[in-house]
Amino acid sequence: MESFEYRNGRLFCEEMALDTLAATHGTPAYVYSRDAIERAYLAYANALQGRGALICYAVKANSNIALLNLLARLGAGFDIVSIGELERVLRAGGDPAKVVFSGVGKQADEIRRALDVGIFCFNIESDAELDRVNAVALEAGKVARVSFRVNPDVDAGTHPYISTGLKENKFGIDIDQAIVVYRRAAALPGVDVVGMDCHIGSQLTEISPFLDALERLLQLVDRLQTEGIHISHLDLGGGLGVCYTDETPPAPDAFIAAMLERLGDRPLQLIFEPGRSIVANAGVLLTRVEFLKQTGEKNFAIIDAAMNDLIRPALYSAYQEIIPLSLRDEGESRHWDLVGPICETGDFLGKDRELNLQAGDLLAVCSAGAYGFVMASNYNSRPRPVELMVDDNQVFVIREREKISDLMQGEQLLPGDC
Numbered sequence: 337m338e339s340f341e342y343r344n345g346r347l348f349c350e351e352m353a354l355d356t357l358a359a360t361h362g363t364p365a366y367v368y369s370r371d372a373i374e375r376a377y378l379a380y381a382n383a384l385q386g387r388g389a390l391i392c393y394a395v396k397a398n399s400n401i402a403l404l405n406l407l408a409r410l411g412a413g414f415d416i417v418s419i420g421e422l423e424r425v426l427r428a429g430g431d432p433a434k435v436v437f438s439g440v441g442k443q444a445d446e447i448r449r450a451l452d453v454g455i456f457c458f459n460i461e462s463d464a465e466l467d468r469v470n471a472v473a474l475e476a477g478k479v480a481r482v483s484f485r486v487n488p489d490v491d492a493g494t495h496p497y498i499s500t501g502l503k504e505n506k507f508g509i510d511i512d513q514a515i516v517v518y519r520r521a522a523a524l525p526g527v528d529v530v531g532m533d534c535h536i537g538s539q540l541t542e543i544s545p546f547l548d549a550l551e552r553l554l555q556l557v558d559r560l561q562t563e564g565i566h567i568s569h570l571d572l573g574g575g576l577g578v579c580y581t582d583e584t585p586p587a588p589d590a591f592i593a594a595m596l597e598r599l600g601d602r603p604l605q606l607i608f609e610p611g612r613s614i615v616a617n618a619g620v621l622l623t624r625v626e627f628l629k630q631t632g633e634k635n636f637a638i639i640d641a642a643m644n645d646l647i648r649p650a651l652y653s654a655y656q657e658i659i660p661l662s663l664r665d666e667g668e669s670r671h672w673d674l675v676g677p678i679c680e681t682g683d684f685l686g687k688d689r690e691l692n693l694q695a696g697d698l699l700a701v702c703s704a705g706a707y708g709f710v711m712a713s714n715y716n717s718r719p720r721p722v723e724l725m726v727d728d729n730q731v732f733v734i735r736e737r738e739k740i741s742d743l744m745q746g747e748q749l750l751p752g753d754c
C-alpha cells in the first residue's frame with residue numbers, strides 16, 4: 337500500500353495522518369487515496385496505450401460516485417451489473433457509450449434504460465436473456481449491441497465463492513454451446529452481435545488461467561468467422577488479484593503484456609473490467625479498540641468495526657492486514673482476535689494477529705478499498721461508516737456516516753386500529 341506509510345511512527349495516507357482523520361470524522365471510517373486509485377487505473381491505461389482498448393472499471397468493487405468520477409475523468413469506461421450502477425455512472429459523469437452491462441439476470445426495465453442512454457454493449461449470459469434483450473430492443477425500436485459471456489471452463493485457482501469460469505458456475509454460456517447461441521443471435525433483428533466476453537473469477541494471482549481462457553475464446557472467434565459471424569471486440573473481464581498479505585499477483589502491465597503477446601496483430605478491440613486491482617489497496621477501514629477481553633482461552637480485542645462494515649473475513653475467511661495508526665515502543669505484543677460488537681461468532685475482522693494493543697487504540701484494516709463499503713449492511717441496526725477521500729493534504733467526505741434516522745427511512749408503523 338504505497339500511498340499509506342508510517343512517518344515517525346504515525347500512519348499516513350498521502351499527506352494526511354490517519355489518526356487526525358479518525359479524531360475529526362470518527363470511526364469506523366473508510367479512507368481512500370486518490371493518488372493510489374489514479375495510479376492503479378493508469379497502470380492499465382498506459383499498458384494499453386495506442387490499442388484503442390476500453391478499460392471498464394467494475395463498479396461493484398467500489399461504487400462511490402466520487403471515485404467513479406475520478407475514473408471517468410481519466411477516460412475510464414464502466415462495467416455495470418444493475419441499473420443502480422448505471423445511474424451512479426451517469427451521475428458521476430461517466431460516458432454511457434463506454435459502459436458494458438454484465439450480470440446473469442438483467443430485467444426488462446434495466447435493458448430499456450441501458451438502451452435509452454446508449455451503452456456500448458450488453459454482455460449476455462444465457463439463451464433466455466438473449467430473447468429478452470432482443471424483445472426489449474424491438475419494442476423500443478432499437479438494436480442492442482451484444483456480446484456473449486462464454487464460460488470457458490478453466491480453473492481460476494481462487495476461492496470457490498469467487499470462481500466464475502467453471503462449468504459448474506452459474507455464469508456465462510458453456511463454451512461448447514456458445515456457437516449455437518451466436519448463430520441464433522445473428523438472425524435476430526433486435527441485436528447486433530459484436531463481441532465475446534469472459535470473466536473467470538476474482539483475486540487471480542497467476543496469468544496462466546487468463547491465457548487458457550483467452551486461447552479458448554480465440555478458437556471460438558475463429559470458428560464464428562468461418563460462419564460469417566464477425567467478432568469486433570474481446571472483453572476479458574476483470575479478476576487480477578492484489579497483495580493482501582504475501583500473494584504475488586502479476587502487475588497490470590505484465591498481465592496486459594501477456595494478453596497482447598498472445599493476441600498478436602488480430603484486429604480485435606480489447607476490453608478489460610478490473611475492479612479489485614484498481615481500488616483494493618487504495619483504501620483502509622479505520623477502527624478503534626473499545627475493550628480488551630482476555631479469557632482463559634483467547635485474547636479478544638473488541639473493535640468498533642464489524643462484519644456489517646467489512647464482510648470479507650466472515651464470508652470468505654479473507655485475510656486483510658490490521659495495523660496500528662500509531663506505533664508504540666512500550667508494552668508487549670500478544671496474539672489477538674479482532675472482533676466486532678455484532679451478535680455472531682463469525683463477526684471478526686482478523687484472527688490471531690500479533691499486536692501491541694491497549695483499549696482506545698486506532699487501527700487500520702488494510703486493502704479495504706474493494707468489496708468493502710459496497711458489501712456493508714445495516715445488520716444489528718448499525719449505521720454504515722463515513723467514506724473519506726484523501727487528495728494530498730486535503731480530505732473530502734464522499735459519503736456521510738449514516739445516522740440512526742437513516743436506518744428507519746421508509747419504514748412505517750401499522751395503523752393503530754389494526
Ligand SMILES: Cc1ncc(COP(=O)(O)O)c(C=O)c1O
Pocket residue numbers: 394397415438439535537538539573574575576609610611612613
Ligand atoms: C463480470 C465481472 N467483471 C468484472 C469483475 C471484477 O472483478 P475483479 O474485482 O476481480 O477485478 C467481476 C467480479 O468478479 C465480474 O463479475
Ligand SMILES: N[C@@H](CCCC[NH3+])C(=O)O
Pocket residue numbers: 396498538539648706707
Ligand atoms: N466480493 C468478492 C469478490 C466478488 C467479485 C464479484 N464478481 C470479494 O470480496 O473478494
